[in-house]
Amino acid sequence: MTNLKQAKFTVLPPEDVGNPNLFQQLLEQEKVPVPDRLQSNHPGFTDEDLSVERYSSRWFHELEAEKLWTKAWQMVCRVEDIQKPGDHVVYDIVNQSIIVMRGQDNVIRGFHNSCLHRGRALRMSGGAVNQLRCPYHGFTWDLQGEFKSMPTVWDFKHMSPCELKLPQVKVDTWAGFVFINPDLDAAPLNEHLDVLPEHFKDYSMDRSVSIAHVQRRMACNWKVAQEAFMESMHTRATHPQIMTFTGDVDSQYDMYGDNISRSVTPMAVTSSNLSDVSEALILHDILEESGRMADSDASKHVLPEGMTTREYIGELNRQIFSEASGDDLSQATLAELQDAILYSIFPNTQVWAGYFGNIVYRAIPDGDNHESCLFDVWLLGRYKEGEACPPGAKLNQLPDDLDFSKAPELGALGPVFDQDMSNLDAMTKGLKASKKGTVSLASYQESRIRHHHLTLDKYLGLDK
Known part of the structure; x- marks a missing residue:
C-alpha cells in the first residue's frame, strides 16, 4: 500500500480559493429528501469595523455584566448532571451566582445563591444535598426554596417566614440542556431559540x-x-x-x-x-x-x-x-x-x-x-x-x-x-x-x- 504520509498534493494560493456554494451543490447529490433546514439563509x-474595546476594555465588560448576563438566556448544565432531588450545580456569571437544583418534586429551579440572613453564599460548589442550609448560622430551606428554619426564632420576629422564600430565576430546558435567565420578565426560552427546536x-x-x-x-x-x-x-x-x-x-x-x-x-x-x-x-x-x-x-x-x-x-x-x-x-x-x-x-x-x-x-x-x-x-x-x-x-x-x-x-x-x-x-x-x-x-x-x-x-x- 502507498505510504499516505508521503502523499503528494498541491497547495493553491490562498487568494484564489473558496466556494461558498459547495454545500448546496453537495445537497443536489443526496439520494434522500433534503430537509428545508439545510437551505442557505x-x-x-x-x-x-468593530472597536477592540469590545474585547479589551473594562467598561464594556461592566456593561455586559449589567445588561447582558442579567437579561439573557444562558446554558448552565445538562439535565443528566442533576438527575436526582438535591443534585445541583453552582453557576457563577460575573458577580451573580445561581444554584440550579432539582427539587423533591423533580422540578429544576434556579435560586440566587445568597442567604437571606447575612448574605453568605449557600453553596460554593455543586453536589447533592437534602436541603439548603447556610453554613454560617444555619438558616435552612428545602429543595424547592421554601423556608424551613432559623436559629433563635425569638430574635427574628421582624423577619416573616412567608417572606423568606429563596428568590428564583427563570429556568427551562431544551434538548437536555438546562438554561437560566435572571430576568423574570424575559421572553420564554423557546422564543429565544427561534428555529433551533x-x-x-x-x-x-x-x-x-x-x-x-x-x-x-x-x-x-x-x-x-x-x-x-x-x-x-x-x-x-x-x-x-x-x-x-x-x-x-x-x-x-x-x-x-x-x-x-x-x-x-x-x-x-x-x-x-x-x-x-x-x-x-x-x-x-x-x-x-x-x-x-x-x-x-x-x-x-x-x-x-x-x-x-x-x-x-x-x-x-x-x-x-x-x-x-x-x-x-x-x-x-x-x-x-x-x-x-x-x-x-x-x-x-x-x-x-x-x-x-x-x-x-x-x-x-x-x-x-x-x-x-x-x-x-x-x-x-x-x-x-x-x-x-x-x-x-x-x-x-x-x-x-x-x-x-x-x-x-x-x-x-x-x-x-x-x-x-x-x-x-x-x-x-x-x-x-x-x-x-x-x-x-x-x-x-x-x-x-x-x-x-x-x-x-x-x-x-x-x-x-
Missing part, C-alpha cells in the same frame, strides 16, 4: 447524554473564545492537517433572527485550498484526524471502487450511529451524518447538529475578570429509546497549563482544540496593543461574528 450585513427535531436530542465534559481557563475575553469557532476560514493557518477532508473556505453561513446563527462546513471533501488529493488520503485523514466519525481506525477501511469518501463515510456513520442509538437513519442525509453543522445560541453557546457526534462549546467570563474566561467542551452521545438516561460525564477541569490533548476523552479533537487555543492569549495581547483600534471582518465568512455583535448591541443599548 443569509441576510447580508454592512462591513463596519425545529432544525434539531430529527436528531433525537431528547435522548442525548454527555460522554465527555472538559473545561479550562483561557487568558482571553469570553467573546474571543466564542468567535474562534464561528468561522472556518482560519483552518489553513491554524489546522492545516484537516484540509484534506474539510471544506473550510467552502463553508455556508446562515442567520435566523437575533439569537441563532449557523455555519455548515462540508466534510469528506477536500478544501479548495488543495488540489490533487487522493480519495485514499481523504478517507485515511478523516478517520484518523476528525474525532467525530463513527470509527477512528483508518487501517480497517478501504474505499470500494467507484465510491467517494463522502459516500463511504456517510454510509459508515449511518450504520454505526443507527446501531448505537436504535434509530432508523435510512432517510438521513449524508450532510447530517458527517458535516460540521454548528449552531450558535446567543450569547455564548454553540451546538453541533446532526445525528451523532454533537460537540458543544460554551465560553463564560472568569468571574469579574474581563481578560479571562472559562471554556467548556461537551461531547454528546445517544441512549436508546426506552432506556433510562445514564449518568453524564464528570467534569474534567484542566489546570491552566494543561493542553486539551491531555484529556483522553476528547480523542483526536484534543490536539485540534489546542491549535485553536494557541491563538487566544495572543489575541488578548494583540487587541491591547492595537494601534488601529478596530478589528475588520470578512463580509461573508465572518458574518456570524457580525451577527453576534449586532445582537449584543441590542442588549447593551448600543444599537441606537
